[in-house]
Amino acid sequence: MVVHREVRTTELRRTYGFEEVAIVPGDVTTNPELSVTDLTIGPFSFSTPVLASAMDAVANPAFAGHMSRLGGLSVINLEGIQTRYDDPTDAIEEIIAADKDDVTTVFQRLYLQPIREDLIAKRVAEVKKTGAVCAVSLTPAMTKKYAPMAVEAGADILVVQSTVTTARHISRSYRGLVLSEIIAELKVPVLVGNVVTYSAAMELMEQGIDGLLVGVGPGAACTTREVTGIGVPQVSGTLDCAAARDDFYANGGKHVVIITDGGIRTGGDLCKALAAGADGVMIGTPMAQTEEAPGKGFNWGMASPHPALPRGTRINVGVRGTLEEVLLGPSHRTDGTMNLIGALKICMSYVGATTIAEFHEKAELVVAPTIATEGKSYQRAGLI
Numbered sequence: 001m002v003v004h005r006e007v008r009t010t011e012l013r014r015t016y017g018f019e020e021v022a023i024v025p026g027d028v029t030t031n032p033e034l035s036v037t038d039l040t041i042g043p044f045s046f047s048t049p050v051l052a053s054a055m056d057a058v059a060n061p062a063f064a065g066h067m068s069r070l071g072g073l074s075v076i077n078l079e080g081i082q083t084r085y086d087d088p089t090d091a092i093e094e095i096i097a098a099d100k101d102d103v104t105t106v107f108q109r110l111y112l113q114p115i116r117e118d119l120i121a122k123r124v125a126e127v128k129k130t131g132a133v134c135a136v137s138l139t140p141a142m143t144k145k146y147a148p149m150a151v152e153a154g155a156d157i158l159v160v161q162s163t164v165t166t167a168r169h170i171s172r173s174y175r176g177l178v179l180s181e182i183i184a185e186l187k188v189p190v191l192v193g194n195v196v197t198y199s200a201a202m203e204l205m206e207q208g209i210d211g212l213l214v215g216v217g218p219g220a221a222c223t224t225r226e227v228t229g230i231g232v233p234q235v236s237g238t239l240d241c242a243a244a245r246d247d248f249y250a251n252g253g254k255h256v257v258i259i260t261d262g263g264i265r266t267g268g269d270l271c272k273a274l275a276a277g278a279d280g281v282m283i284g285t286p287m288a289q290t291e292e293a294p295g296k297g298f299n300w301g302m303a304s305p306h307p308a309l310p311r312g313t314r315i316n317v318g319v320r321g322t323l324e325e326v327l328l329g330p331s332h333r334t335d336g337t338m339n340l341i342g343a344l345k346i347c348m349s350y351v352g353a354t355t356i357a358e359f360h361e362k363a364e365l366v367v368a369p370t371i372a373t374e375g376k377s378y379q380r381a382g383l384i
Contacts, residue, residue, distance in 0.1 A: 016233055017234055017235055018272050019369075019371070019372050021272055021367060023275050024363075025350045026352040026362055029352055030349045030352055030353070032342075032345040035344070035349060035353070035354055036355050036356075037341060037344055037356060038356070039257070041073075041157060041210060042189030042210050044133050044157070046073055046133075046280075048067075048070055048072040048327055049279065049344075050270075050281055050283055051074070051135070051259060051282040052067050052282075052284075052287045053219075053287065054075040054076060054136075056077060056088070056295070057288050057300055058284055058287045058288050059075055060076070061130060062130070063292055063294065063323075064076065064130060064134070065130025067132065068130060068131060070323060070327050073132075074132070074135065075136065076134070076137065077137050077302065078123070078138050080111075081110070084110075084113040084114065084115060084119070085113065088294070092296075094110065095107065095110065095298070098314070115146070120149050121149065121152075121153035124150055124155050133156045135159060136155045136157070137159040138150075138161070143177050143182060147160075147186060148185070148186065151186045155188065157190075158186060159191045160177075160191070161194065162194070179207040179209060180207045190211075191211035192207075192211070193259070193261060194213045195213070195214060195237075196237035197241070201214075201240070205256045209256060211256060212241055212245070212257070212259065213259050213282060214234070214238050214278070216230055217230060218231065218263030219263060219284050234262070234263045235276050238260045238277055245258050258277055258278045258280075259279065259280050259281060260274075260276070260281045260282070262284065264286070265286060266343075267344060267347075270340050274356060275360075275364075279356060285299050285317050286340070287323070287326070289317050289319060290326055291323070292323045293319075296319070298315065298316055298317065299314070300315070321338060326338050327341055328341055329341075351364075
C-alpha cells in the first residue's frame with residue numbers, strides 16, 4: 001500500500017532590496033538647496049545623516065574628527081583593534097598584507113589580544129579632542145562591563161550592536177543585559193541593532209532606546225547571509241521597522257531614530273533607504289574607500305575574527321577619493337558613489353520635500369525590478 005503524506009506548504013512573503021524598487025517623482029518640486037537633511041539623536045544634531053560603521057578599517061579617532069567636520073558621525077568599535085593595541089597601525093598593516101587564504105587566521109590571532117580598559121578611555125579622549133561627538137559600539141555581551149567606563153570617560157552615544165539583537169534573549173547567564181536598566185544608568189542616547197522585523201523593533205523601542213539599526217547581512221564585507229542563511233532585504237526591513245517606529249510614536253512613545261545599516265553603495269541606495277522610512281544610514285564600505293580611512297582601501301566585517309564561525313571577510317575595495325568627495329562632493333564619477341548628500345538633496349527636491357520627515361510622507365516607492373537596466377544596454381556593455 002502506498003501512503004501519500006500531506007505536504008505542508010508555507011506562503012512566502014515577498015521582500016525587496018534597493019535594486020528592486022524606485023522612488024516616484026512628486027507633483028510638486030523644490031530647489032535642492034532648500035533640502036534640510038538633519039539627523040537628530042538625543043540632544044545631538046547632524047547635518048549629514050550618515051554614521052560611519054564601527055569597523056576597524058573605517059573608524060578611528062582621526063576619522064571621527066573628519067566625519068564631524070563634514071556633519072556626520074563615526075562610531076568607534078570598543079571591541080576592535082583600537083582597544084587592544086596602543087598603536088593599532090601594525091595590526092591593521094598585518095591584516096592588509098595577509099594572503100587571502102590566511103587572513104581569517106590572522107584576524108583570529110590579532111583579535112585574541114585582550115581588550116584594555118585604559119585604551120577605552122584613551123580612544124574616547126582622542127575622539128573628544130577632535131571636537132567630535134563620541135559614539136562607541138559594544139556587543140550586548142560586553143555592554144554592562146565596558147559601557148559605564150566609556151561614558152565616564154566622555155562617550156556621548158552608545159551603540160549596542162550585534163548581528164541580531166532582541167529585547168528578549170535566552171542564555172545560561174544569571175542575568176543578561178537589560179536595556180532599560182543600562183539606559184537609565186548611563187543617561188546617554190542608546191542605539192541598538194541589528195533588527196529587520198516589526199515585532200523585534202517594537203519590543204526594543206519599549207525598552208526606551210533612542211535609535212534602531214536595521215540590517216542583517218547586507219554589508220559588502222559581511223558573510224552572515226551565506227554562513228547562516230539569515231537576512232531580510234534592506235528596503236523591506238526598513239519599511240517594517242519604520243512602521244513600528246510610527247506606531248510606537250502614535251501610541252505615546254518617543255520618536256525612535258531608524259538607521260538603515262549596510263548595503264548602501266550609491267546615492268540612490270541612500271535615497272531609497274530614507275524613502276522607506278529611515279532617518280539616516282550607517283555605511284561601511286563606501287567609508288573604507290576614502291583616503292582618510294585607516295584600512296587604506298581594505299575593509300572587513302565586525303564578525304570576521306570570530307574564533308569559531310567567522311561571518312565576514314577582508315575585501316579590497318580600493319580608494320576612490322576623499323571623505324568630503326564621497327559625502328558632499330564634488331564628484332568625479334557618474335556611478336552615484338560620490339556626493340551622497342548632494343544626491344539625497346536632489347531626490348528630496350524631486351518629490352517636493354524639504355525635510356526628511358516630509359520625505360517620509362511624500363516619497364512613494366514602487367516595485368521596479370528593471371529600474372537599473374531599463375534603457376541601459378550601452379552602459380551595461382561598457383560602451384561609455
